Amino acid sequence: MAPIEAIVFDFDGVIVDSEPLYEKAEKELFASYGVDIKTEDLKDTKGLSEKAYLSIIRDRYKMTAPLEEMKLRGRAILKKYFAAELNYIPGFLEFFNIISTQVKTGLATSSTRNLMNWIFDNTQVRNHFRWSVTADDVLHTKPHPEPYRKICHLMDVKPENTMVIEDSANGLKSAIAAGAITIGFLSGSSQDDFPDTDYRASDYQQVEALIVAIIEQKKDK
Numbered sequence: 001m002a003p004i005e006a007i008v009f010d011f012d013g014v015i016v017d018s019e020p021l022y023e024k025a026e027k028e029l030f031a032s033y034g035v036d037i038k039t040e041d042l043k044d045t046k047g048l049s050e051k052a053y054l055s056i057i058r059d060r061y062k063m064t065a066p067l068e069e070m071k072l073r074g075r076a077i078l079k080k081y082f083a084a085e086l087n088y089i090p091g092f093l094e095f096f097n098i099i100s101t102q103v104k105t106g107l108a109t110s111s112t113r114n115l116m117n118w119i120f121d122n123t124q125v126r127n128h129f130r131w132s133v134t135a136d137d138v139l140h141t142k143p144h145p146e147p148y149r150k151i152c153h154l155m156d157v158k159p160e161n162t163m164v165i166e167d168s169a170n171g172l173k174s175a176i177a178a179g180a181i182t183i184g185f186l187s188g189s190s191q192d193d194f195p196d197t198d199y200r201a202s203d204y205q206q207v208e209a210l211i212v213a214i215i216e217q218k219k220d221k
Helices: 019-031 039-045 050-060 067-085 092-099 113-122 146-155 169-178 204-220
Strands: 006-009 104-108 131-133 162-166 181-185 199-201
Touching (some): 019 039, 019 067, 039 050, 050 067, 092 204, 104 146, 131 146, 146 169, 169 181, 181 204
Parallel strands (some): 006 162, 104 131, 162 181, 181 199
8 A cells, every 4th residue: 555645634624613613604694685594504515615605505595696795795704703713623733743744734725815815814823834725726626626636736746645634525525536545524523424534533633543553554564
């Protein structure tokens, strides 16, 4: 079996504890249009690009507001919550500081480059990555495999030598289709949500233990 040469992280729900903030912002956004959205109706949009998720919800609730207007209003609401509350997932920094000295590390997110730059400039979260792929860098966002194929190309590693940490079904579909090894990170999800992932972990202690075990297993092959 091939060695692990790189680890690629999703952003929301893997690096930062943003999913509860997205849910609050989304509910506030749709309430401003008179729509009382249900939490379960947001589940299948997790990990999608802004345009994709807004289009799905807009069609699902038969909303007539212009998509561009919804984008701008939604971004303003989200930034309000991010500026006040955004923080790292517990254990990420400690894990990253260890693993980044041993393998290449990259970021693959469905967020836009502008939003990522705004986060790094306006919250306590910083950019830890030399290599990154955003929604602006691909023609097809997750669950299409292009984001993970592109980040592997940028890092000059093969997908089969790359471990991906993802917290959404759409993100895992992207990584699996690209040919990467996958860890389903169970931040707010259950094991049943990730039936096809190679591994699952509830926190970064489990992630670290998994990767150590995988590396040792590969050495023995």
